[in-house]
Amino acid sequence: MPTLHGKTVTDRAEEAGDRTHAQIARRLKLRQSTVSRLLTGTTAPSLKTLLAIKAAYGIPLDDLVADDARTPAKSRKQAAG
Numbered sequence: 001m002p003t004l005h006g007k008t009v010t011d012r013a014e015e016a017g018d019r020t021h022a023q024i025a026r027r028l029k030l031r032q033s034t035v036s037r038l039l040t041g042t043t044a045p046s047l048k049t050l051l052a053i054k055a056a057y058g059i060p061l062d063d064l065v066a067d068d069a070r071t072p073a074k075s076r077k078q079a080a081g
Contacts, residue, residue, distance in 0.1 A: 004050075005066040006039035012057040027056050 009024070018024045025035040030049070037043035045053070050064055 002044065002065045003041040004038045004045045004053075005064055006041065008059060008063050009039060009053060009057065012059050016057060028052050 013019070013024050013027075016027075018027055021035045021039065022032050024039075025032040028035065028049070029052070030038075034043070038045055038049065045064075050061055053059060053064060054061055
């Protein structure tokens with residue numbers, strides 16, 4: 001099951017000045033507990049959540065989703081090709 005690539009989100013969030021889960025949650029209009037579960041890979045993101053993250057931080061969808069929570073889809077494609 002695909003999961004959110006948390007490091008990509010937290011790196012981009014930091015660049016935007018959001019250094020805590022609470023700040024990220026506020027920007028995404030989600031609960032802090034939801035953000036924590038998403039970033040740790042405990043919960044899979046919905047399409048609505050992925051689109052909210054994309055809009056908030058300008059991260060392409062391909063970079064948000066990871067099959068194993070360690071490698072963004074884009075990096076897997078580059079490694080394979």
